[in-house]
Amino acid sequence: MRYAQIDTQSDPLSSTFPTTEKQKDLSRLLVKELLEMGLTDAELDEHGYVYATIPANTDKQVPVICFCSHVDTSSDSSGTGVKPIVHRQYDGGDIVLPDDENVVISAKEHPYLASKKGDDIITASGTTLLGADDKAGVAEIMDAAHFLVTHPEVKHGAIRILFTPDEEVGRGVENVDMKKLGASFGYTMDGGELGSLEDENFSADGAKITVHGISTHPGAAKDKLVSAIKIAGEIVDALPKDSLSPETTEDREGFIHPVRIQGTVEKTEIDFIIRDFETAQLEAHETYLRRVMDKVLAKHPGARATLKVTEQYRNMKEVLVHHPEVTAYAAEAMRRADVQPLRMSIRGGTDGSRLSFMGLPCPNIFTGEMALHSKQEYVSIQDMKKAVQTIVYLAQLWEEKA
Missing domain, CATH: 3.40.630.10 (Zn peptidases)
Known part of the structure; x- marks a missing residue:
């Protein structure tokens, strides 16, 4: 006490x-x-x-x-x-x-x-x-x-x-x-x-997606502005709703979990933690996350994004x-x-x-x-x-x- x-x-x-x-x-x-x-x-x-x-x-x-x-x-x-x-x-x-x-x-x-x-x-x-x-x-x-x-x-x-x-x-x-x-x-x-x-x-990695948009004055933004904030939101929304998240998994099931979003129209970062008891599965989860990112990005010409993975700890x-x-x-x-x-x-x-x-x-x-x-x-x-x-x-x- x-x-x-x-x-x-x-x-x-x-x-x-x-x-x-x-x-x-x-x-x-x-x-x-x-x-x-x-x-x-x-x-x-x-x-x-x-x-x-x-x-x-x-x-x-x-x-x-x-x-x-x-x-x-x-x-x-x-x-x-x-x-x-x-x-x-x-x-x-x-x-x-x-x-x-x-x-x-x-x-x-x-x-x-x-x-x-x-x-x-x-x-x-x-x-x-x-x-x-x-x-x-x-x-x-x-x-x-x-x-x-x-x-x-x-x-x-x-x-x-x-x-x-x-x-x-x-x-x-x-x-x-x-x-x-x-x-x-x-x-x-x-x-x-x-x-x-x-x-x-769990074996654990951290991942960071950095989205780069195109910023311009909102008063003259038609067909010019590409919002990194909205793209980041779409990436998170595109993750599964009934699996692969902490709130939908238990026992030995792994997950991809967004833990922080911060940024501006021009640049927004999403931090994830990626977890699985099988270390080899981390790479599969990261490949899936990259596919989600690329699929969303394809809908937004002019935007670009990177995914960086950092090892945290192992089983x-x-x-x-x-x-x-x-x-x-x-x-x-x-x-x-x-x-x-x-x-x-x-x-x-x-x-x-x-x-x-x-x-x-x-x-x-x-x-x-x-x-x-x-x-x-x-x-x-x-x-x-x-x-x-x-x-x-x-x-x-x-x-x-x-």
């Missing part, structure tokens, strides 16, 4: 790193608390990353593992002035948030919440997001670190802690020093419902399939915590997907965070406790198996 009150929103339109300086406000606090725990190497680097080590307390040669969460919150809803509220022994009904009674976390619309009857539920107050994504993960790693430091009878190898900025804008591990991190395997604490264990995610499964023990140990740790593992695929990405391709095989573990990026965001304290136990059991398992 202390962490949630610190505004750490990242900015998708910023070119700096981190994209907002205020993310470091939480990072500095985390370093202070880690040092107070006795982790003497805790540091915040110039890029906004927090690194720390829980030293090994065993004579065995245990692979170094890393636990990672991100400090930033989404820009989809305000993160300023967050007022966390604990709803003790939740009664199973709707939760009306006090600062805006129009914001209701409906048990019908959020069946997972309804299943948490009797738990202690943390929400925001109705005017902001909560920031459980991913401050729940941050808190769980901090709590597990404190437990391991104060319980030396729990044997484990060296454990690295990594807190990142800018995950929500897809840049979270852009400047991680992998040599400094020095871990062999990792786990992001950034999943949702109790027991979720995600070892597969972590392509790496994790070669290291099955990493996910298997996570599942066993959950069972030791009396949690049933739920193998899931992420219709999105995490820092772990990019870390996996940077040499740190890194599945994603539940934190309890739900209804992400919204004023309805919530998290169960009991789910969070189970996540902490899972981290501790994982540390033990790697030592036992060494």
Whole structure:
């Protein structure tokens, strides 16, 4: 709840790193608390990353593992002035948030919440997001670190802690020093419902269509003006209405999603995100998008357009399939915590997907965070406790198996 009150929103339109300086406000606090725990190497680097080590307390040669969460919150809803509220022994009904009674976390619309009857539920107050994504993960790693430091009878190898900025804008591990991190395997604490264990995610590209029109004075524009804005609108409108979009797909279906349009009559840009679990399908989606663009453009002599594709991240499964023990140990740790593992695929990405391709095989573990990026965001304290136990059991398992 202390962490949630610190505004750490990242900015998708910023070119700096981190994209907002205020993310470091939480990072500095985390370093202070880690040092107070006795982790003497805790540091915040110039890029906004927090690194720390829980030293090994065993004579065995245990692979170094890393636990990672991100400090930033989404820009989809305000993160300023967050007022966390604990709803003790939740009664199973709707939760009306006090600062805006129009914001209701409906048990019908959020069946997972309804299943948490009797738990202690943390929400925001109705005017902001909560920031459980991913401050729940941050808190769980901090709590597990404190437990391991104060319980030396729990044997484990060296454990690295990594807190990142800018995950929500897809840049979270852009400047991680992998040599400094020095871990062999990792786990992001950034999943949702109790027991979720995600070892597969979308492969992702970004695409930008730039439309060039012909601008002229509107008073003398007949048969001369060609509006890049209208052409961009036609391109978006020409995309399928019943498929290939986030609002019409589920499970393992991919999509082409326009996320931003900006421009003028002379030049307009459309930004897309392109997603699929099969990396090869990204090219098929991009070819389809190009065909749509060309077909619309053919109706507008004098206009021209370009499509530029940028790789974003890839399906972590392509790496994790070669290291099955990493996910298997996570599942066993959950069972030791009396949690049933739920193998899931992420219709999105995490820092772990990019870390996996940077040499740190890194599945994603539940934190309890739900209804992400919204004023309805919530998290169960009991789910969070189970996540902490899972981290501790994982540390033990790697030592036992060494």
